[in-house]
Structures are given as structure tokens and as C-alpha cells.
Amino acid sequence: MNGYSIVSLISLCCYLLMFTTFLAARKSQRIVRSFLVLLAFMILWSWGSLFMRTEQFPSPYFWHQVSIFGLLMLPAGYYSFFGDFVGVYNTRRRLFWRIVFLALFVVNYFTEFMIPLPEITHQGSNVIFQYHYTNWIYLVFFLMLLVAGDIAWMVMAKRKKDPQIMVTLRPLILGICILFLGHFLSTIPFFLGVPMDIVSGVLNAMFFIYALYKKQIFRVTMLISKENCYLISLFFGILLLSNVGLSLQRWLSISYHLEPHEILVIVGIGMILLTIVLYFLLNSFLNNFFLQDEQMQSSALADYSSQVTQLLRVREVFETLNTLVQNTLKNWSVIGFCLGQDQMIRMAYSSNPLDAFDLHLDKEHPLVLYLNEVKTISRWEDFKKTSLYRGVWENEKQIFASMRVQFVAPLFSENHLIGILFFNSTQDQKPLQKDIAFLQSILAVTSVALNNAQKYERAYMEARMDEDTGVYNRKYFHELLEEKYNEYKDSSLALAIANLDDFRLYNQLYGQKEGDLVLRVVAHLLKTAVADQGYVARIAGKEFGVILPGYDILSAKTLMEKVLEQLQSKDGLMPFVGHVTFSAGVCASPYLAGSCRELLSNTEMAVSGVKRSGKNGVQMYSEEIRTRMTTKAGHHSQYDMYASTIYALTAAIDAKDHYTFSHSQNVAYYAKSLAHEMHLSEELENMVYEAGLLHDIGKIGISEYILNKPGRLNSEEYEEMKRHVENAVDIIRHLPAMEYVVPAVISHHERYDGTGYPRRLKGEDIPLLGRILCVVDSFDAMISKRSYKKAMSVYEALQILDEQAGRQFDPHCVDAFIRMIQESRLQIRYSNQDTERE
Template identity: 45%
Template sequence: MSGYSWISVISLFCYLFLFMTFLAVKKEQKVIYTFMALLVVLILWSGGSFAMRAQLWPSVNFWHYVSVCGIMLLPVMFYHFTLDFLEEKRGHGRVIWLLVFVGMLVFNQFTNLLIPTPQVVAQNGHLEFIYEYGWQVYIVFAMVILCMGQMIFLIYRHSKGDPVVFHQLLPIILGVVVLIAGHALATLPVFLGFPLDILSGVINACLLFYALYQKRLFQMTMLISRPNCFIMALIAGVVLSYRFVLPLQTFLTQKAGLQHTHAMILMAMALMMVIGLLYLLIASFFNTLFVRSGQQQSELMAAFSQEITRLLLVGDILQKLSDAIQEAVGSQRIFVLIRSGEMYKIVYTASPLEEKNFTFSQDHPLVTYFKEHTGCILYREFARTTVYRGMWESEKQLFAALELECFCPLVCENELLGLMLLSKKKSHVAYHVGDLNFLQSISTICAIALKNSCLYEKALDEARRDELTGLISRKYFYELLDREFDKAGNSALSLCVLNIDDFKLYNQLYGTNEGDLALKRVGEILAASVGENGYASRINGKEFALILPGYDTYSAKMLSENIARQIGDINSRENRIGSRLTVSIGICAAPYMASNARELLKNADAAVYSVKRSGKNGILMYSEESYGQAMERTRHQSGYNEHASTIYALTAAIDTKDHYTFQHSQNVAYYAGELARAAGLDASLVEIAKEAALLHDIGKIGVREDILNKTGSLTPEEYEIMKSHVDNAANIIRYLPSLDYVIPGVLSHHERYDGRGYPRKLAGEEIPVIGRILCIADAFDAMTSFRAYKKPVPVERAVEILKEESGQQFDPNLAGIFIQLVEDGKIELQAKTAAEIFSNNQTNSEGVHTA
């Protein structure tokens, strides 16, 4: 070799080595193709230079033009590579610069002015290739500088304010500087004959290769494939044997007496043995340096991928992830945060003793960074970013205290599911690019599994939760109770059963929509009160339960009292009858009062029943005494007989103030019962209608006697007082718990179908059916009865009024049924004459008022 041909040979082998390496790479990104195209241009440049200096066939000029072709296309391909490396979507003059440099190449082909053919000069037995550049070469330099200038501007725009991007682009910037400097210096007389431009191209290619490696677009293990190891062994063998070929040939032919052919065969065999030995040494070295750790990580990755496909729970997946990372990378601490709503919360740590008291919001700087960047990042690189400045000093101190060194996003389908924070390695060796590639790959696999697992757990959780309140469903409650009881062993475990008092009445008074809202609010109170210290469940329509691991009876009672107060505050501010919800609570604790989970539930249930029997709205801790008092739940039975004496006493008291109330209530009970039966209501509702009729005016005991017996029209103030008898009746009946089922009918017997009644101005079907029945029965008896302030109207006129007010004051369907009963003679008139009513009272006044 002569005239620095060895530099061209080395550069050519470097480019061929890189090209063959990337030829086997799985090309997922466009920048890999662009880099390979750049290598082709460099191969043309250095290969043409080598063939020219070696004076190979066909001629020096031919190989010179091949080299010039590489030189002219180099800035264009370098420009294209930079755009693809920056992931620029716009063209930014790709085609224009290609046309410019191809035009200069064609111009130089015909004129030989821009880059002239070198002069071949023999000096001291060596050939020198001397380039004599004219001023025209600066045209090429001007175009190169403009092209590189635009490229540097794009690099500046991308790296401005982002030190991490600048750090990735730094090798490319240095490559540009080295390339331009090499070409510029090659034109100086002092470097005449020395291929400084080719040497700068080699350095530039190595810098670009490092930029790709730093960006983790490929793995270092690709360089040490068998073909590459053989190429390196071949180059090393040729270089090592170059100085010994001629002396060895002389020794074998002259000293050993071998023929020339035999000597050549022997030298070839020796060279093959040297190359083979070098191949083994190089492969062994790289296997020790790269392959072993890379192979271990690949095996771990494959095993992790297989195992994780069989896992469904998030905790199991994260445990496998932690095991793989600790084995392959050796991180001391691992923190995994998963998105929950608007926050990223720690759900897993490699050590159960680690603190889990920090969370990241959606606008946290680390979250913000990973929403725009999907690759792992070292802490020292993240600290250079602008978003890092948005972190609180306390967070920076926390990261330093935890010795965090690497952050990895868990991204699936462009969605940031979570973050993984890794501390320094156990070996105290810094994280390298191979580690980051492994972490990036395993994080991607894990993110896919986590998304599927989260969907599975969400579906499972929804199946385990009550649709209305969001609390644990009845079926899952039993599973949890069994599990927690077995887990508790000899430690404390309390169970609270909560039953809302009079909830059927609440629904009847305010409708099922209001009832559902109340249940939701109760569920929210229970969930917030228990938090992560236990489980809240809805086990029946109006019944709830709390499983409280670690709670003794005293702690459970304190919690229950707080819950009862909060439930009592639901709707308590609204001025309406029966709006205050109350709750009966029974508590039982294991292992003191129950030997198994079913006995725990049975005892807590018995305590609730004891509270119900004792007047409701209370809390009772289970004991043997309360168990002895517990009874099996039975269907509701009429409580009228139980309180008949009380009711008669009250009506008798009213009768002393209003002589019509008792008989009027009896009449209304008859009419209401007949109408309810004819309307198709079941037997229990017929009885409720009759009992509600007997009690509907019981509230008049709270109205002044002068208003009750007034013979003239009531004033507005007096009328408001008279209307209060409805609320009074409901308040009185509330103290008769076994009769509270009649309250909706009593409370609504003065409501009008058109919504202009009182006290709640309900309309249409919003009015309980018992209330609509009582409205008709009460009005019919009032019209056909004799009162001190009015005379009775004939039955025919009363029927006409019912027809006229149908759809306004009365339910049209029920009114029609009642009218038909009257006209068919199936209802007997119950009103008594004035003489019968006032046989013991002398009153002859007349008046008109209704209430």
C-alpha cells in the first residue's frame, strides 16, 4: 500500500462493518435507513479513494469520480439523516439540496473544476496523490456550509431549552464540526497528499453511530454477530501478518528449501489459523463484555413475557416485573405508581417496608415529561430538563434520599398508565444504555399486561360492587368476611350491621328517586368513614355492613356513632315530615363473641333486631343477653289491634273538641276499604287504607277548639292552622312504630291530583295510592254528612261534584270506580242525620269551611 492507502482501507472496512451490522437490524425507524444510505455514500467516498490510490482497474480517474460522487452526496445524506434523527415531518428542502449537489456533481464531471483529478507523483518509492484546488472549490464549501448551517439551525431549534435533546444531538454536532474541519484542512498545502477528509469521515461515522446507540435505536450486541467478528478477525489477521509475509516467504523458500507453491500454501494455512484464533479470541472477549449480560437479559425478558401472559392481577404482574429487574439490573429499590383517577399512586414497592406516602398529580413535572417522551431517562438527565425546575424542593430532597437514578414510563397505546422509579444498583455501577434498553423493553411488555389487568380488575370490581351505591355487593361481602375472619386469627375483627329505619316510609313520602339518593349518600358516608381500614358493603335494600379488621368493639362503636350522626344529617335541614333518617346498628366482634364468620354475622344481625324492637335509632354491641332477646324476622302484620286502645283514646279526645271526627273517620274507613277493594288492591293494602282512614284526622287534637267548631268561614291564618292537622297526625303516628306504614296515606289525603293540594303539593301518580283513595272517601263523606257549618248535599249532587273534579282534585281512574260503586248501589251511605249526631248537643248554627 502506498500514499496513505491504509487510511482509506481502514475507513472502508469501518463503513462496511457498520453497514453489515445495520443490514441485519430490524428497521423499525426511518433513521436507520437514512444512516445506511449515509454509509453507502461514505463507502463510495472511501472505496473510490482506496481503489484510486491502489490504481485498480479500470483507471485512477474512474475511481476518483466515484470518490467525488460520495463527497458530493455526503452533505445531502447527512442532512437527511439529521432530519430523520430529529423526527422532522416536514421536508425542509430535502429535494432542493439533493438537486443542488447532484447538479454540482454533474458540472464537475464535465469540467473537472470543483474537485480536480489528483496528480500522481512518485516520491521515495511511494506514490503521492496531490490535489491542486482552485478557487472553484469554495463554491462547494459554500453550499456545504449553507446546508450544514440549515441543519445546525434545526438542531438548535430542537435542543433549545431541552438539555436532554441537546445531549442526544451533541455527537451529531461534533460530527459536523469534524467533517467540515477535515475537508477545510485538506485544502491547505501542509496537508497535501494526506487524506484528512477521509479520516474526518471515519470519525464522523463513529460519532453518528454513537448518537444512534445513545438514542437506543439498536443494541451493542448487534456489533458482535458472527459475520462481524469474522470481519474484525480478518482485518486484524491481515494487518498483523502484513509485516511478516515477505520475511516468512524468504525463510520458507531459501532457508527451509520449500518450493514457492508449497510456501504459499503453508503461509495461507498459517494465516487461516491466525484468523481463526483471532476470531475465537474476539468472540470470547465480546461474549464476556456484552453477550453474557445481554443474553441473560434476553432470557429473562423471554421468561417474563411468557409468565406475565398467565397473570391477571396487577400485584402479581408487578411482583414479576420487580423480580426480573432485580435479577437483570440489580436495582436496590423499585417504586411503581399506577394512575388512579387524576393521580398516580404507589401500588408496589420491592420492599414492603418502603414508604408509600407520595403521589404524583397529572401536572407533576415527571408525569408531564413522560407524556411527551416514551423512553426511560436517568435522573441526572431529567435534572437538566426545564420541567425539572417545576418540582418542589421537598420532592427533590425525597428523590435524593431514596437515591433514585432511573425513571421508566409504563406506556400502552400512547397512554401513560404509570411510572417506575428505580434507585441505584446494588453493585453501585451506573446505569448504562444496555440497562435502559432492557428496562424500556420490559416496561413496554409490562404496560400491555397492566392495561389488560386493569380492565380485568375493573370488570371484576364492578361485578363485585353494588350498582347504586358503589359499595361491595352481598355476594362478595360473604367472601371477604370469610377471608378476613381466617386472616384475623386471634386478633380483633369487628362486624357492624346497619339497617336504615323506616326506609319504606321514606320512599313512600318522597319517592324512590329521593330514596336512591339517600342510599347513595349513606354509601358515600360508609366508604369515607372506613377508607382503606376496612370494607363497606350493601347487603340488602336498606341494610349495610362494615368489616373492620383490627377494630375492637369500643373502636367499632365510636366509628358507628360517627356514622349514625352523619346519616342523621342527611336532609335534616329541610323542613319536612320524616326527613331525618335514622339507623339501627348492631356490632359483634371476633374472636370474643363468634367462633366463625357466619356466627359473627348472625350475632351482629341479632343485635340490629334488638335495636329495632327497642324503638330503633340506636347502637347495640352484641352480648348473650341481646342474643336471647333476638327473634326471627317476620313479615309485617297490622299494628292496629296493638294500638287500638291508644287510637280510641285519641279519637275520643278529639271528639270532645270536634263532634264529627270519630264518626267521620269510621265512614271514611268504610268508603276507602270498598274503593281499595274495587280498585284491585291486595288484601294488605285494603287493610292499610281502612286503618289510615281511621287515623287520618288524628292530628286535629292539636288544633284549637274554636277553629274546629267555627260556624263561619276560616280566616287565612285559621286555615293554615287547620291544615297543620296533617303534619300533626304524621308526627303522632311516628311514635306508634308498628303503625308507621299508614303515614304516607295520612300525610297525603289532602293532596290534589292537579298538584294544588297540601302539605307537599304532590300531583298525579306522585301521590301515594292510599292518599288518593282517602281523598275521594273523605270528600264524599264530607259532602254527604251534616256538619254544624253546612247541610249535607244529596248523593246525586255529590256524584256530580266527583265527576266535575275528576282529574283536578281527584284521581280520575279511582273517582270513576267510586262513582260506579255508588251508582250500582254497592256502597251504602254512612252519613247520619243531624238529630243522630247532635242528640246530646244543642247547636243550630250554619257555616261553610273545609279542611
């Protein structure tokens, strides 16, 4: 047996394996019968080729004609198969192509015009078969192309009705292309004698097997049955020994001088051993290449059980379940409904992100009653046939229809319905009974996992709720703000903060109980106004934060004004006894805030602006927008109220550090001028001016020795010096109406590159007023004489500011400050004091 005969032998074994497999399949299906006919033609083609190449009885030319008959009948077989595969049954055309190719075989048998007899050459023990084709061979290819065109027309007509048909046809089309290419290559002189057509035929059949498996016409387990493996192994062994038997007999007789009966025993034992070896090799190959359905589903279920029981989110449970279903049942998907804290069952997951079904089921809903009765997976059609289905609302029936539900399954925990699964198919594919049994087997595992996830999520949310008011707490507010900022950074996200006015005094006048009631009322009003379009949180004792995804700043301001109006309404019949107002600030990203921190800082700054200007109002962060709106008048700085206190504090510092007082005056002047240069509002100019006066007020708590030390500070002394920032904030907090300067004061030693103190903020996360203070504070320190350094010139100081832009300082602030000085629009102030240390 030469090498090319081995190719024919392998192809014949493959076809026989497929044929015996499909003999055990559902032959009542037309597609199975047509595929069996197609395989029969392939078997004739390969069988004839093998027996021709091994010169079996009666002659190679007889087997050549058998092979050609199988080959020429293949196009007609393919046409019938494709018709059954796509569901087009045109009997006349099928008969036409069968007659055409049968006639073609008859003509070729008598004329040999198209496919001549092979030229047989003997080279020692090898036999070479060569075909010398004429141009008439292309007539066969032309007719094959006509069949292919007819098949394409049939498929395109079907595609108009079923656009998904091309997905299932892809492996068939690829197999046909490979088969056609193999036959074409066999006509080229370079491949003379090489059975390219046989090899391409085997590959083509493999693709057809895959397509039928995807269409669930048969189960892969039929391929690896013991009967198939034994049959193919025995056939393969017989063919091998029949070709090497004579050579083996001659070798044993000459080399070992064995008698014929001894040789017969050895050959028989060899036959048995060879068959056993071939069986194990074939069985191992098929088991590794095709996982049995039962093993695959069992393994998938085991993996799913170990994975899903560790999940702590309801959505993750449903996502994992959907992945399992799609991997095992292919075109199937899951829609999951879950029981909520309000005892309503709502949609919690869908594989289609566009699904947003407005459907909620209570415990008396007909579907819930039905599932409590059947307690297992059920066909949707069975539910529609019950009297309960008549109690479903028409709009709900439309929703169910849009979901394309085919099966519905309940999820129970301790005999209580906690969820519902809807199974649908994207290709209207009907599952087999084994698939339904598989779905049934995953319900118990999913029920346990869903129950655990629901308990965890309840505990998770309880840990993130403020128990006094029923809204989110401060910790979850910051998590949620970060999450929503990232989600809506390309659209719009508004943030509002409402701070109750004089709440401490209210508690003192009416008691803690009344104060708690006020908090609950405000929380209720905010939650009602926001509904399901935002999130409300209590972020401090008397302060609420409202996150509004998709809102612009004007819409957010309007919402907060309505809440404030309801809070003060005489007709609102509010249960608290005193007069209650709040001061609210509003900001929105991305137009008014470049980061989450800046959004929060700007909103807090807007709240401070309302506090400073008389309280009881809502203010937007943007001055440009705010001035176009009707707002309350009389917004004046509260600095004058505490001027004497601040003066007394700075005087106390002056007794320890003579530089601080004049330095603070200079910084305040420079900061206000720089804010004006950067086109900030008059209100922000006043804020940064007052922050400049107060930014070093914390030095009252620093040791006089450190403040006036002439040499370099050691690490411990430097750490104590850095505490003056927190000291300043602690002092300002005792001046309630001056809280608006805290963001600027606490951040005036932060560096733009994130290496500053005390919070190591970076870039635009540093409040803008703090970045302004950082520039002017450093400039005044550099041009002033100190106990530990000489005064720099203005030119040197500006050069350092420019070099450190982007590292220590905000580049925009530096550019504006240098521009003012270069254009002589800023008066340089010098100090004669020399004892301050930064």
C-alpha cells in the first residue's frame, strides 16, 4: 500500500464512521436521510479510489468507475442536502440535477472525454496512478458551478425570510469551497497523482458534521459509541494487514524458518493486538476531540456550582447563569427577575442591554400564582393555556411577547419565591428534552446563590444607609459620587448640597427629638423630589448631598428651589414646630468641574456663598449663570463680623512672629488681584482675600523657637511646622460663617504634582483658591528677608515661579501672576519683618 492509498483508506474510514453514526440518528428527518445519501456517494468515491489504488479484484479500472460515479453524483447530493438544511423542498429541481449528473457519468463511461482512465505505472512495489485530463474536465466544473449558483439562489431566497440562516450555513459554505479547491488542484500537473480531491472531501464532510451538530440534528456522543470504534478499528486493521500480510509471511519464513501454521498464529495474534491498539487510539482521539454532551454538561454544572456560590451580587449570579446557558445550549439566553425589599419581583438582569422592561409582579400576580403551583420549569405555552393567563394585563402580555419567552422557571428559598427565570432563544430554537432536564438541574444551585446574594446586598445596603433618615450615608455617598462621575464624565452630572441653617440653635430651642424629625422631613422631601433619577445622602450631621445624573446645573437648581419652597410652605403641614431653611449649592460637570474632587469642592463653595450672603437660598457655582437668574439680594461678606476676633488672633501671633501679620496682608492683596486677573467672580475674589488673611492663623499654636529659628529645621521641627495648616482650620471652624475659606486655607501648601501637604492633592483636585494662595504665598515669602535667608529680587522670584509651574504651582495661575507684574498692573509689597518660616 503506497502513501496515497493510505489517504484513501483514512477517508473511507472517516466516511464509514459518519455513516454508521447517522444510521443511529433520527432517520425520519429529511436532512438526515439526505446526508446519508451524500455520505453514500462519498463512500463510493473513497472506496473505489482505495480499491483502485490497491488493485483489488476485479480490476483497478472497475473501481475507477465506481469512484467516478460517487464523485459525479455528489453535486446532486449536495443540492438535496442544502435544500433540506434550509427547508426548501423543490422536487423537480432535485430530480433534474440527478438526471444531469447521472447522464454525465454515462457519457464519460463510454467516451472518457472528461475524466479518462488513470495511467498505471509500477515502480518496484509502488503503484502510481496518474490522470491526464483534457479541457473537457472543465465542463464538469461548469456544471458544478451551476449547481452552486442554484444552491446560492435557494439560500438567498430563504435568507429574506430568515436573516440568521447564513450563520448556520457558514461551515457548509466553507466545506464546499474546500472541496471545490481540492478538485481543481487535482487537475493541475503539479499535483499529478496526488489525491487532493479525496483529502478535500474528508475535510468537507467534517464541516458538514459540525453544521449538523450545531443544528442539533444529532448528538456527538453517537460518534464515540463502542460499536463505531470497534467497527472502524477492525476494518482499518484488516486493510493494513491485507497489504502487509504477504511481506510479513515472507519475512517470518526466511528470517525465522517458521512453518505456515506458526505464521498463521502469529498473524492472528498480531491482528487482534492491532485491532485493540487501533480501538484505544481511535476511542482516545474521539473522546479528546469531542466531549460527550453528558460529560460536558456535568462538568459545566460542577464549574457553575463552585463559581456561583461564591458570588455576592444578584446581577453577577444572573450573568454567570446566562454564560452557562449560552455555552451549553448555544443560542439561548436568560432574563432574570428578583424579589426586592418591597416584596415586588422586578427585572434584575438581561443579556440585552436595551431591555428595560417596566414590569413588576406582586405575590398575587397570575404568573407568580402559577409558578407557586407548578414549582418547576414550564413551557410558556403551557402557562398561556391556563385560566390564570387570562388575568394578565394586556400591556404585560405585550411585554412578555417582546421578551420571546419560551420557558419560565421559579427560584425558591425555603418554599418562598425569590426569583423568576425566563429562557428565550435568539433563533427560535427548540431545546431537546435533555436540555430541559439540564435547565431543571441548575435551578436549585441558582436558588441558593440568589438567596445568598440577596442577603448580602441587603446587608451591604444597610451598611450604606443612614438609619436616622433612610437615605445613603456619607461613606457610600463618596463611593457613589466617584462612580457616577466616571460614568457621566462625557455627558452631565449635577451635585447639590443642602446645609440646614442654624440647626444647632434649633436643637437647643426645641430639643434633639424635634431636630431628628427635621432631618427626616428634609430627607423625605429630597427623596420625593429626586425619585429614581438621583441619589440622596446625609453627608454630615445637618447636611445632605444630592447626586443627579444627567441633570444640568439649571435643572438641579430648580429642583433644590422647589424642595426649599416645600420646606417653608405654610400649607405643607410640616410636623416640626420651628422655622427651618437650608442653604444649598449646586455645581455640574464637566463644564464647571474637571474632576470629582473639584465638583464636590465647588459645590461646597457655593453653599458657603449662600451662608455668607444671608442663608436660606440656592446658589449655582457659576457666577456667569447665577447673575442671569433672579436671586436674593443682600449677599455680603461675614468677615466684618469676626474682624476683631481675627485681628486679636493675628496680634497674638505677631507677638511670637512679627512677620505673619504683614505677610498675611500681602498675600490677601496678591490673591485678590490674581483672582481678578483670572476673571473670577467678585464673590470669589472676596473669598480668596479673606482666606489670605486667615491662611497662617494656625501658627499661633507653633512653638516660638521653631518660628524664629535662624537655621534649617530638622525633620521633627518641620513636621510640627506643617501642623499650622490643620491648626488654622480648627480655629476657623469656630467661626461658623467663615467656613467657606476652609478649602482654600487647608490647601495652600498642596503642590500641583501631588507632593504637598496635608492631603497630597494633585493638579485640579486642589481647590482653585488654594492654588492661587500657593502662588502668591510663595512669591511674598521669596521676596522677603527671613531669619534663615536673604530676600530675592522680584525677577528671581518670578523665574522660580515659572520653573516650578506644573510641579509646585498651577501653570495658569503662574502665567496670570507673571503677566500682571510684567505689565505693571500689580503693586509689589515688601515687608521689613524677617522671621516667618514656610
